[in-house]
Amino acid sequence: MSESESILPDALRSKLWKLFSQIEAEFEGVYAENLNLQEKVDTLTERLESLQSGKTPTSDATTPSMDQPDSSSKLSVKSKASNQLTQLIMKPKQKTGNYKKVINFKGTGGSGCQIVRHFRGHSDGVWEVSVSKGTYHTLEQHLPERTFMSLVGILDMSEFDIIETFVIQLQDRTARLWCLETGVCLLQYQGHKGSVNSIRFHATEPLVLTGSGDHTAHIWKSTIPPNPVQPSEIPQKSCPSSGDDLDGSDKDDLDGDNENTIFVKSAQCQLEGHTSVIISADWMAGGEQLITASWDRTANLYDVETTAIVHTLTGHDQELTHCCTHPSHKMAVTSSTDTTFRLWDFRDPSIHSVNVFQGHSDSVTSAAFTSNDKVVSGSDDRTVKVWDLKNMRTPIAMIRTDSPVNRLAVSPTNHVIAIPHDNRHVRLYDITGVRLGRLPKSNRQGHHRMVCGTAWADEGAQCNLFSCGFDRQVFGWHVTFQPT
Structure with missing residues (x-):
């Protein structure tokens, strides 16, 4: 049904439109909050991958202190890294024997x-x-x-x-x-x-x-x-x-x-x-x-x-x-x-x-x-x-x-x-x-x-x-x- 064929009064259409706009604005706010949380999750994921691979995280002075594990917490984080990363991503070893180039x-x-x-x-x-x-x-x-x-x-x-x-x-x-x-x-x-x-x-x-x-x-x-x-x-x-x-x-x-x-x-x-x-x-x-x-x-x-x-x-x-x-x-x-x-x-x-x-x-x-x-x-x-x-x-x-x-x-x-x-x-x-x-x-x-x-x-x-x-x-x- 096109807008010209609608049987709804103009006042009701306008009111509904405003309501939908408000709903969209609410969703925008929730979506933006979720994106910020996802950014934090991605950062932690990358650090866990670095710990699992035995690499030292590259950021120290530029990273907030709350994100820097001390020597004692590093061990506990590393012990949990394997299980958490298995759920996030599986990285099988690359097989180069049957490939002419990588x-x-x-x-x-x-x-x-x-x-x-x-x-x-x-x-x-x-x-x-x-x-x-x-x-x-x-x-x-x-x-x-x-x-x-x-x-x-x-x-x-x-x-x-x-x-x-x-x-x-x-x-x-x-x-x-x-x-x-x-x-x-x-x-x-x-x-x-x-x-x-x-x-x-x-x-x-x-x-x-x-x-x-x-x-x-x-x-x-x-x-x-x-x-x-x-x-x-x-x-x-x-x-x-x-x-x-x-x-x-x-x-x-x-x-x-x-x-x-x-x-x-x-x-x-x-x-x-x-x-x-x-x-x-x-x-x-x-x-x-x-x-x-x-x-x-x-x-x-x-x-x-x-x-x-x-x-x-x-x-x-x-x-x-x-x-x-x-x-x-x-x-x-x-x-x-x-x-x-x-x-x-x-x-x-x-x-x-x-x-x-x-x-x-x-x-x-x-x-x-x-x-x-x-x-x-x-x-x-x-x-x-x-x-x-x-x-x-x-x-x-x-x-x-x-x-x-x-x-x-x-x-x-x-x-x-x-x-x-x-x-x-x-x-x-x-x-x-x-x-x-x-x-x-x-x-x-x-x-x-x-x-x-x-x-x-x-x-x-x-x-x-x-x-x-x-x-x-x-x-x-x-x-x-x-x-x-």
């Missing part, structure tokens, strides 16, 4: 990892970021760099008719195409009637797939402007220091559009068949088919040319949270709040097989294939598990974290896992479960709300890792790795 992460700050691009323009939380796998060609020009797209998505509110009148204006409902080199928004897609929850680029064609809270998936063609703005013409904006900046004086700067931005308002084709929110969608290998995952507990396999449903994939007991396809084979994995993820095999067109995996104790928020035939799954149970497609009975590695895991990504070249968390962190691990580091996070750098998703680009690119979050921001990072 990739080391060069720190978490300075030249090892830094923010290169800051993409701002969405008016609500950004669910997912996706990187194109090739350059775009047009009759007018050839873009010198790859492009990528970010999108917005908040929880679909269609089940709350009374609330919808007020939150509808907060839903961005757009997907945006940005130039990686210049940081300029080139295109904005406005065809969805609900929040945009997922986005994927076609491997070879200038086509984009989006899934939405309006129960549909759209395929639309990206049109590149003939004369994008050059880097020298872009006004420089500093990163906000807190969430209050986005809600106050900084709000006028949220519009990332320029005079050359193309607005696309209709899809090339629309895929229907779900009865609830489409939370994720992805192209199958070859690009002739695609898969969607929905809150209606099913996934659909579509034929792109006819838009017909080839298979309806059933079996999950609760809402689906994510879907991902194999980079070269016609296989897909779907995850669900029922604590399982399922592997679907469509390589034989006459039949499709399915395997169910119950490796987590809470909602499985994402599962992704790697280029070396492994599956990485993340969960609200604060673990990430690595599985080998040749033997999926037990995970070959497990990572324990201190916060629920959102939509993770695996580097196709180095097989490094970028894990986004509810507590604003993005942690990096290798495929064996060894911790490599984390992206910098402070009041003036990095995300200041939940990080929803990550995406890797080519290793040599100016930005080779992207992150997006509920703070409405997308960051392009340059992460440096060094072979040893």
